[in-house]
Amino acid sequence: MTVTLIGAHGTVKTFFYAKPNRPRTLTITASVQFCETSKSPQIGNIQGNLKFARARRTQIKVCGILGSGFLSVIGRARIDRSPHFEEGSMSQVESTHIQVSDVWRRYGRGRGTFDAVRGVSFTVRPGQLFALLGTNGAGKTSTVELLEGLAAPSQGSIRLFDGLDPVADRARIRSRTGAMLQEGGFISHLTVRETADMWAGLTSGPRPVAEALDLVGLAHRADVMVQNLSGGERRRLDLAVSTLSRPELLFLDEPTAGMDAEGRHATWQLIRELQEQGATILLTTHYLEEAESLADHLAIMHRGRIAASGSVSEIVADHPSTLSFGLPAPWTVHDLPVSGEAEQHHHRVIVTTGQLQKDAARLLAWADDHDVTLERFTARPASLEEAFIRVAGDAGARRQEDDE
Structure with missing residues (x-):
């Protein structure tokens, strides 16, 4: 079940699991994401007992990296409201569903060995x-098979649900x-x-x-x-x-x-x-x-x-955006007020830039001041496809240099 809370520090999404304890009581354990800003969510914990009183309202203690407080709960754990989370000296508790550390996967033996996975590390939060x-x-598939416990890594470690081994703890996973x-x-x-x-x-x-x-x-x-x-x-x-x-x-x-x-x-x-x-x-x-x-x-x-x-x-932000337009004679790329690299092919100009908005504004202002029509003017931010092709190409070039 997913519960959304609105508190002093923004939206709090909780993913929790409740199991029967004794009649009319549930034991709650939860992972909490404090989405305070546009930064990556931070992780805290909820632990406590939920009792169904006549008023169908109770409180559970909240402890996390933003401090502590109480949440008011109605009925079957639907959150009614949350108080202000006071800043405190609570220790940070990081929760993970996948933790991959320096994992290798090798096929074959002797001279015929092949490393399909080479020192991969990443973390996936709840x-x-x-x-x-x-x-x-x-x-990719070789890595996923290791996560699923279909094989053990040749080197490195994989842990699911905060510490379980996909192979040794398969029954629990x-x-x-x-x-x-x-x-x-x-x-x-x-x-x-x-x-x-x-x-x-x-x-x-x-x-x-x-x-x-x-x-x-x-x-x-x-x-x-x-x-x-x-x-x-x-x-x-x-x-x-x-x-x-x-x-x-x-x-x-x-x-x-x-x-x-x-x-x-x-x-x-x-x-x-x-x-x-x-x-x-x-x-x-x-x-x-x-x-x-x-x-x-x-x-x-x-x-x-x-x-x-x-x-x-x-990932996309690390790669340049493009501006393209038709530039009439006698103007050339040397006349353009852009910070990026400009190339002219016949009467068509392509500008690659890391400052798309600023260069687009400069170009349009320049064209207006000089009464120039920039035909079929297009401003396009970098796409994931372009970033993917560039990243794969750069990685391949570096690998070739290493092999040499």
Whole structure:
């Protein structure tokens, strides 16, 4: 369940899990994101007891890096209001759902060894959607398989849910995670409903099969055999199966591969809804538009290493924007008042700049002062696709230099 609080320090999103303790009492443990500014959310904790008194109102103690206070609670943990969080000397408590530290994955032995993953490190906080991008063979799937506990890293460490090992603690992790693989391996002569029923029988506390199929838009195809599904419909069945357990942590490996545009956008909306319900999601994708639309944080892999990481805006900000326009004679690029690099091809000028707004304003003012028409004037910020191509190219060039 996701609860949103409005307090003195901004919006507070809590993702919590409650288990029966004694009649009319629930024990609450929560991870709290204090979204104080536009900076990355900070993490704190909630712990306490929720008692259903006649007034259906109670309080639970809040401790976090912004200080401490009490939250007023109504009914089944719907937050009514929150007081001011006073600044205090509380120690910082960082919570993680994925912690990857200097992880390597090696295939083969002796001279035939190949390192598919080379010293990868990243962290995923509760409630985040983290996208892992990369060229073919970059090591994305090899990394995700390590996170899922399908293999142990050759070197380094992976911890899920604040300290659990994906391999050694698999029994404790399994019920809390879901995975959508690139290939589901379904039995072709079973129907969609029979397939979901089979997987539900292997899942602890699954959601109803009808609900799972309706969630991904396959309710009307429930009696169709898997072999008669389109590629996009099979991916939606993969997604339905991966969410049967209502996982806290969901791995999505190329979730919209093979889908048409309508199916992709519908799946994106479903992924957003799962995140809003409190799920932490790790996504791998070849669709840069998908990562740009969904990800809170992303990393770009190239040849087994992370070449760049950050939010979409942070990664794009490191790459230049462009201005393009037609420049009539006798004017040349040497007459233009821009800080960026300008190139002229026939009568068309392209300016690459790190100061898009300022250079655009200077150009338009100059054109107005000199009565010049800049035909088909276009200002375009850097895109994730451009940043991706540049990052992958730069990483490849550095690797070639290292090899030499």
